[in-house]
Amino acid sequence: MELTQLTIDAIREGLAARKFSAExxxxxxxxxxxxxxxxxxAYLSLSPERAxxxxxxxxxxxxxxxxxxxxAGVPVAIKxxxxxxxxxxxxxxxxxxxxxxxxxxxxxxxLESAGACVLxxxxxxxxxxxxxxxxxxxxxxHNPHALDRVPGGSSGGSAAAVAANMAVASLGSDTGGSIxxxxxxxxxxxxxxxxxxxxxxxxxxxxxxxxxxxxFGRTARDVAQVLQIMAGRDPLDSTSxxxxxxxxxxxxxxxxxxxxxRVGVPKEYFAGLNPEIGAxxxxxxxxxVKNGARRVDISLPHTxxxxxxxxxxxxxxxxxxxxxxxxxxxxxxxxQYEDLRDMYRKTRDGGFGAEVKRRxxxxxYVLSSGYYDAYYLKAQKVRTLITRDYxxxxxxxxxxxxxxxxxxxxxxxxxxxxxxxxYLADIYTVTxxxxxxxxxxxxxxxxxxxxxxxxxxxxxxxxxLAKHFDEMRLLQVAHAFEISGGFDNP
Numbered sequence: 165m166e167l168t169q170l171t172i173d174a175i176r177e178g179l180a181a182r183k184f185s186a187e188x189x190x191x192x193x194x195x196x197x198x199x200x201x202x203x204x205x206a207y208l209s210l211s212p213e214r215a216x217x218x219x220x221x222x223x224x225x226x227x228x229x230x231x232x233x234x235x236a237g238v239p240v241a242i243k244x245x246x247x248x249x250x251x252x253x254x255x256x257x258x259x260x261x262x263x264x265x266x267x268x269x270x271x272x273x274x275l276e277s278a279g280a281c282v283l284x285x286x287x288x289x290x291x292x293x294x295x296x297x298x299x300x301x302x303x304x305x306h307n308p309h310a311l312d313r314v315p316g317g318s319s320g321g322s323a324a325a326v327a328a329n330m331a332v333a334s335l336g337s338d339t340g341g342s343i344x345x346x347x348x349x350x351x352x353x354x355x356x357x358x359x360x361x362x363x364x365x366x367x368x369x370x371x372x373x374x375x376x377x378x379x380f381g382r383t384a385r386d387v388a389q390v391l392q393i394m395a396g397r398d399p400l401d402s403t404s405x406x407x408x409x410x411x412x413x414x415x416x417x418x419x420x421x422x423x424x425x426r427v428g429v430p431k432e433y434f435a436g437l438n439p440e441i442g443a444x445x446x447x448x449x450x451x452x453v454k455n456g457a458r459r460v461d462i463s464l465p466h467t468x469x470x471x472x473x474x475x476x477x478x479x480x481x482x483x484x485x486x487x488x489x490x491x492x493x494x495x496x497x498x499x500q501y502e503d504l505r506d507m508y509r510k511t512r513d514g515g516f517g518a519e520v521k522r523r524x525x526x527x528x529y530v531l532s533s534g535y536y537d538a539y540y541l542k543a544q545k546v547r548t549l550i551t552r553d554y555x556x557x558x559x560x561x562x563x564x565x566x567x568x569x570x571x572x573x574x575x576x577x578x579x580x581x582x583x584x585x586x587y588l589a590d591i592y593t594v595t596x597x598x599x600x601x602x603x604x605x606x607x608x609x610x611x612x613x614x615x616x617x618x619x620x621x622x623x624x625x626x627x628x629l630a631k632h633f634d635e636m637r638l639l640q641v642a643h644a645f646e647i648s649g650g651f652d653n654p
Contacts, residue, residue, distance in 0.1 A: 167192035168329040172238055172386045175332065179226060179237050186219035186226075186237030190281050193239040197283065197330045205305050206315075206324040208244050210284035211251050215239065218281040234393060236279030241325040241334035244285040245292050246272055246377065247366040251282075255368050256300040257290045259489050259496045259515025269366020270401065271335060271377045271394045278393045283331055286321030290517045291486065292337050292370045294318050295345060295589040298580055299519040306576070307350060310620050313573040316346030316589075319380070323350040326380045333390050334380045339370050340474050341568075341593025343378045344605035348568035348625020351607045353387045353642065354380045358633045359600035360405035362391070363398030371481035372403075374474075374597050384606060384642035388412040391635065410636045421644040423456030425637075428561030432467040433592055438571045444609040444624040445567050451650050452565070452641070460561050464553040467595055469546050471587060474594040476530050476543035482520075483527025489515065522583065551599040558631040563641055566592050568605040568625035596629050603629045606642045607651040626650075 167189050170178065178184050194212060201207055222237045242248060245255050247265035254260040268276070276282065289299040297305040297320030305320045307313040308328035315324040319336030323346035326334050336343040338356040347354025356378045367377055379390035392412050398404040429449060434442055453459050491497035491511030498510035516524070530539035557564060570591055579586045596603040608626035613619050626645075630638045645651070 168196045170332065171383055172235065172332060172389050175238055176232070176236070179222070179232070186222035186281070187216060189237050190215045190219040190239055190283070193283055193330060196328070200328050200330060203306065203311055204308050204324050204328050204330070205303055206286055206321040206328065206330060207241070207284045208254065208256060208287045208302060208321065209252055211248075211282055214251065215281040215283050218276065218279070222279055233277065233279030234389060235275060238280045238332050239283050240275060240280045241283050241286045241322055241331035242272055243288055243319050243322045243334070243336045245288060245337050245368045246335060247368070248272055248282065248285065251285065253285065253368070255291045256288045256302060257515065257517070257520070258301040259511070261496055263495055267366065270363040270398045272366065274393050275335070275390070286319070286325055286334060288321055289318035290520050291368070291482070292318040292339055292342055293482065293519050293523055295341070295586050296579065297321060297346070298576065299517055301517050304576060307573045309351060309622060310573060313575055313622070314349065316349035316569070316573065318342040320346045322380050323347050323352055323354060326350070326352045326382060332381070333386055336378060336380055337367055337370070338376045338378055338597065339374045339478060340597045341590040343376070343380065344568050344593050344603055344625070344627060345590060347380060347605040349573040349623065351623030352380055352382055353384055353604065353606050354378065355387050355391060355604040355638070356596070356602060357391060357395060357635050358405070358602045360403055361407070361602070361633065361635065362394045363401040363404045365398055365400040369485040371478040372485065373481060374478055384604070384639055384646050385413070385416055387604070388416060388639045388643070395635075405633070407633050412636055412639050415636045415640055416643045417640065419455045419644050419648045421640040422452055425452070425457040425563065425641060426460050426561040427452055427457045428460050428462040428557055428564040430462050430464045430467070430564060430566060432464055433566040436570065437567060440611040441567050441570065441572065441624055445565070445626055448608040448626045448645070448650055449565055451648060452645060455644065455648050462557050462561060462564070464557060464595065466546065466549045466553050470550060470595045470598060471591055473543045473546040473550065474590070474598055475526070475587060476539050477547065477598070479523045479527035480531050480540050481527065482523045483531060486520070486524055491515075547598045550595055554599045554601055554631070562630070562637060564629040566627045566629070568592060568627040572611050572622035572624065592627060601629055601632055602635045602638055603627055604638050604642050606645060609652065
């Protein structure tokens with residue numbers, strides 16, 4: 165039995181049958197990290213004793229015949245933007261190097277209370293700003309399917325850890341596609357719930373009206389099981405929604421879940437698309453229809469404005485949120501300066517990377533006197549129009565299916581010097597973030613590759629969107645697609 169390739173259900177069954185212990189499971193994943201992560205570089209830091217202590221606790225519960233938590237013994241990885249008590253949280257930024265939080269993020273605490281074992285913190289774009297994990301202040305993460313390619317971003321480390329079997333599940337954050345896009349590029353499942361469905365308490369803020377915490381897994385069922393633990397009202401987060409959480413796992417059925425489901429296919433998402441990506445998504449839609457779904461061609465007319473709208477709003481909020489990193493209260497401080505103003509300037513100049521500085525400057529500009537109405541206020545109005553597009557569409561369809569990324573994983577360094585091309589990697593994911601609706605990316609075949617040009621087959625991701633707080637429908641469709649063979653999609 166390969167312990168690093170088990171699903172959550174298989175782990176529960178194996179522990180109950182005493183086929184292996186939770187400690188053996190954790191040590192197997194730690195061994196995988198030791199062997200593989202020198203090449204993939206998914207982890208920024210490890211917490212071996214924390215994981216082993218939790219595993220031994222689970223083993224003691226088994227020995228005593230106690231009831232186990234839903235995630236008992238499951239090795240998980242945590243994106244380095246989520247606070248972890250006693251374990252460094254840097255947001256992959258030098259300005260927070262060595263910062264050790266005094267408390268856990270709510271999502272981390274809920275996973276551990278359910279028995280999960282935290283293996284460590286994963287690499288990401290600095291402060292979650294990026295689409296390739298090349299903007300980390302420490303090192304670049306590589307795609308496990310092709311080490312010369314990016315894993316996507318900003319949650320590239322969390323996606324790569326699951327794809328390389330160095331964690332069963334992981335947590336990421338999604339502001340404009342930072343869970344769904346790396347899930348697509350790494351060939352795993354990644355989900356963003358409705359805004360407010362999962363607590364943001366303990367998530368270091370990038371853009372507060374757009375940030376989400378969500379899970380990665382190898383299967384839709386694994387993602388459902390992790391989301392089940394995290395979802396729900398949190399009194400520590402005033403933006404978390406007081407909306408009942410259904411039993412996502414119990415609702416998962418079979419291929420019959422697709423019968424009668426109206427699948428919306430927006431024409432705007434298939435223009436300018438990589439042909440191989442488009443072909444795989446069309447095959448995926450055909451498979452949904454074959455299993456009883458009904459295709460409905462729709463239009464989301466304000467999609468063309470989404471990238472501009474998103475980057476105005478997110479940079480404005482980033483400018484405000486990152487003002488707290490000034491070298492006074494915590495984190496890095498420039499060693500030499502003349503006065504307070506000089507200390508601020510040199511600390512922020514030395515602590516922040518190029519992409520973070522770019523976004524702070526853009527955000528400060530659009531919020532400045534004389535430009536607020538022209539840019540920020542107008543972007544908020546466009547955001548409302550994008551949301552209305554979705555609300556009107558969901559009157560006629562149950563889910564919307566699109567590509568997750570317009571291109572497969574691109575080569576390391578290919579887009580670093582072209583920020584606009586990098587931003588366009590999020591073109592199919594930012595709209596759902598602006599509207600606050602839930603979305604999931606599932607594997608949907610691979611590109612053919614080209615050995616003559618040293619291009620291996622690369623994963624393709626299909627994005628499924630649903631109306632607010634209808635995560636159950638998303639997971640049902642994703643699970644039915646998976647068990648019908650859609651993930652492989654020959």
